[in-house]
Amino acid sequence: MSFQTLKKTLLTSSLITKHGLRKQIEAAVVVEEAQKTLAKVCDDAVAERVRAHSVRAGILVYVTASSPAASEVRARAGEIVRHLAKVLGTTVVKTIIVRIS
Known part of the structure; x- marks a missing residue:
């Protein structure tokens, strides 16, 4: 018996696709990654604030909330995009925007 990751199981589920939840789940996975x-x-101080x-x-x-x-995130945007492409196996993220609120 082989095991699949929950991510793979959710994304291949016909119920998820049928009810139109696939994009939301994919977005949640990308945001988590x-x-x-x-x-x-980035260093811990930046990661805690962003x-x-x-x-x-x-x-x-x-x-x-920190300028x-x-x-720092803007300066490392290219590195973040490359790392995400490597981890996710595809180039889902092409651009990074940082909002200060």
């Missing part, structure tokens, strides 16, 4: 990637690429918010049409949005943290 984006937060993990941020923790790997949150992956959403992904849509290849644009990943991070949100922070220096936003600058």
Whole structure:
């Protein structure tokens, strides 16, 4: 008996596809991986102040209240995009936007 990851099971489920939830689940997976990637690429102080918010049409949005943290994420955007492509196996994220709120 072989085991599949929950992510793979959810994304291949016919019920998920039938009810139109596939895109939402894929976006949630990307946002979760984006937060993990941020923790790997940036130092802890930045990762604690920045949150992956959403992904849509290849644009990943991070949100922070810290201008220096936003600058750090913008400076490392290319590295984050490459790391996500490696982890996810495809280039889902093409652009990163950092919003200061």
